Amino acid sequence: MQRKKIEKLRKELIQKTKKKVIEHYKGRDIHIIRAVNTLEDIDSVFNLLFEDIREWYSVHFPELERLVKGNETYLMLVAKLCNRTEFNKENILAYYSNKEQAEKIAKTAKKSIGSPLKEKDSKRISKLAEKCLSLKKQRNALCSYIESEMQKQMPAFTSIAGAILGARLLSEAGSIEKLAMMPSSTIQVIGAEKALFRHLKTGSKPPKHGIIFQHPLLRRVKRKNRGKMARTLANKLSIAAKEDFFGKKNNGKKLLEELEKKARELQ
Amino acid sequence: MQRKKIEKLRKELIQKTKKKVIEHYKGRDIHIIRAVNTLEDIDSVFNLLFEDIREWYSVHFPELERLVKGNETYLMLVAKLCNRTEFNKENILAYYSNKEQAEKIAKTAKKSIGSPLKEKDSKRISKLAEKCLSLKKQRNALCSYIESEMQKQMPAFTSIAGAILGARLLSEAGSIEKLAMMPSSTIQVIGAEKALFRHLKTGSKPPKHGIIFQHPLLRRVKRKNRGKMARTLANKLSIAAKEDFFGKKNNGKKLLEELEKKARELQ
Numbered sequence: 001m002q003r004k005k006i007e008k009l010r011k012e013l014i015q016k017t018k019k020k021v022i023e024h025y026k027g028r029d030i031h032i033i034r035a036v037n038t039l040e041d042i043d044s045v046f047n048l049l050f051e052d053i054r055e056w057y058s059v060h061f062p063e064l065e066r067l068v069k070g071n072e073t074y075l076m077l078v079a080k081l082c083n084r085t086e087f088n089k090e091n092i093l094a095y096y097s098n099k100e101q102a103e104k105i106a107k108t109a110k111k112s113i114g115s116p117l118k119e120k121d122s123k124r125i126s127k128l129a130e131k132c133l134s135l136k137k138q139r140n141a142l143c144s145y146i147e148s149e150m151q152k153q154m155p156a157f158t159s160i161a162g163a164i165l166g167a168r169l170l171s172e173a174g175s176i177e178k179l180a181m182m183p184s185s186t187i188q189v190i191g192a193e194k195a196l197f198r199h200l201k202t203g204s205k206p207p208k209h210g211i212i213f214q215h216p217l218l219r220r221v222k223r224k225n226r227g228k229m230a231r232t233l234a235n236k237l238s239i240a241a242k243e244d245f246f247g248k249k250n251n252g253k254k255l256l257e258e259l260e261k262k263a264r265e266l267q
Numbered sequence: 268m269q270r271k272k273i274e275k276l277r278k279e280l281i282q283k284t285k286k287k288v289i290e291h292y293k294g295r296d297i298h299i300i301r302a303v304n305t306l307e308d309i310d311s312v313f314n315l316l317f318e319d320i321r322e323w324y325s326v327h328f329p330e331l332e333r334l335v336k337g338n339e340t341y342l343m344l345v346a347k348l349c350n351r352t353e354f355n356k357e358n359i360l361a362y363y364s365n366k367e368q369a370e371k372i373a374k375t376a377k378k379s380i381g382s383p384l385k386e387k388d389s390k391r392i393s394k395l396a397e398k399c400l401s402l403k404k405q406r407n408a409l410c411s412y413i414e415s416e417m418q419k420q421m422p423a424f425t426s427i428a429g430a431i432l433g434a435r436l437l438s439e440a441g442s443i444e445k446l447a448m449m450p451s452s453t454i455q456v457i458g459a460e461k462a463l464f465r466h467l468k469t470g471s472k473p474p475k476h477g478i479i480f481q482h483p484l485l486r487r488v489k490r491k492n493r494g495k496m497a498r499t500l501a502n503k504l505s506i507a508a509k510e511d512f513f514g515k516k517n518n519g520k521k522l523l524e525e526l527e528k529k530a531r532e533l534q
Contacts, residue, residue, distance in 0.1 A: 025382045034323035056301035115292045
């Protein structure tokens with residue numbers, strides 16, 4: 001009898017948990033959170049692979065990295081031309097529109113101190129560069145996916161924070177609901193938990209801002225005013241998050257205007 | 268006059284440095300080193316991205332990861348089918364040959380507790396899975412590149428250590444020459460520098476092995492005999508490296524046989 005009861009209870013509890021899990025995964029915000037986490041990883045992955053390719057290719061043509069601006073152009077040249085003998089002006093101009101620089105590169109390629117590449121080496125390197133470029137493409141597609149989703153799910157919040165920063169804040173908070181329930185002082189220090197708890201424990205200075213520091217308006221303000229600006233920004237973000245979650249109104253524009261006015265005052 | 272002399276000296280020194288740099292990058296071993304470093308990075312990159320994809324896709328179909336063996340099969344199913352409605356038996360069997368398991372997956376897909384995916388979500392996830400798979404392909408191509416290069420540059424060493432482990436040892440040593448100059452006791456603890464210097468400083472136990480621990484013969488031996496086996500392995504590796512660098516003879520086979528005999532004794 002006892003056993004039967006326990007069995008019944010167990011089943012009911014499993015049912016309840018299942019429901020909760022389903023509930024948790026029902027919102028659209030979970031996709032944004034997963035996407036922005038992936039985005040961060042892709043960024044670090046890209047840098048890691050780029051560094052490897054740069055190091056490897058520099059055996060063959062060490063001068064190139066100084067002559068080209070931008071990782072993507074560099075990768076493009078490596079992927080498409082690779083061997084130094086291919087680096088004549090016409091070929092370079094097909095992937096790099098800077099005429100003056102292209103001439104310089106072509107000239108340097110002829111007298112480079114790098115060692116020659118074999119066919120199989122250049123094949124490996126150029127394939128890697130290609131992969132790296134296509135990762136960048138994926139990153140950009142993911143970025144615009146996040147932007148459109150954020151625009152739809154949290155219009156007011158996004159118009160103030162921007163899509164990527166907004167998505168990061170959302171990811172740290174866990175869900176739109178949790179974000180809407182947060183007081184603005186919490187939003188202000190999201191991502192600076194370490195400094196915050198150090199403050200609470202040892203009495204050191206409290207953090208002025210967490211990841212909202214990445215916001216362009218905050219960077220424009222003078223250093224001594226950043227704490228003030230961060231507080232204002234967090235205030236507006238908190239209002240916007242509540243609007244997005246509870247209401248149908250979108251006062252994002254008005255909030256942003258107020259924020260910009262404040263930024264001008266504190267500049 | 269003085270200035271002229273300095274200028275001349277400077278130019279000569281630059282010439283000399285240039286020569287040295289060229290010398291350093293002339294060997295074929297530098298390509299192996301760069302390639303094996305890239306290989307390690309690709310491995311960690313793959314794991315990172317796989318984890319992201321798994322987490323994201325689990326919002327839609329959390330049961331799948333337990334039902335499929337192997338990351339690549341999982342990614343293949345996500346990339347090709349993605350939406351749960353596509354998971355019928357025929358579709359699954361196209362990418363996963365296990366008939367019994369395929370049936371199970373198809374059944375689970377129908378009653379999964381995951382939330383539905385929109386078109387745009389599934390597009391993002393499947394593209395990411397595709398990228399991840401193509402990274403794996405690149406990894407394998409790089410792997411066989413390293414194998415063929417190691418076979419050519421260090422035949423004896425490779426026949427004992429294996430291509431990838433051999434390339435890692437080469438990468439830690441810096442060049443074939445440096446590896447050939449190393450005493451076997453150094454080869455034994457390559458990669459365990461931290462433990463070695465702790466031993467020298469504080470008198471703690473010395474490390475028994477560095478990255479040669481990855482060698483299959485070493486893992487087969489009883490725990491208490493591992494130090495002995497590591498010493499023997501390092502001995503043979505050191506002999507092989509010297510053969511590869513100085514001589515034209517390849518005694519790799521003989522060395523390997525001796526090693527295997529020792530392993531049987533110590534088992």
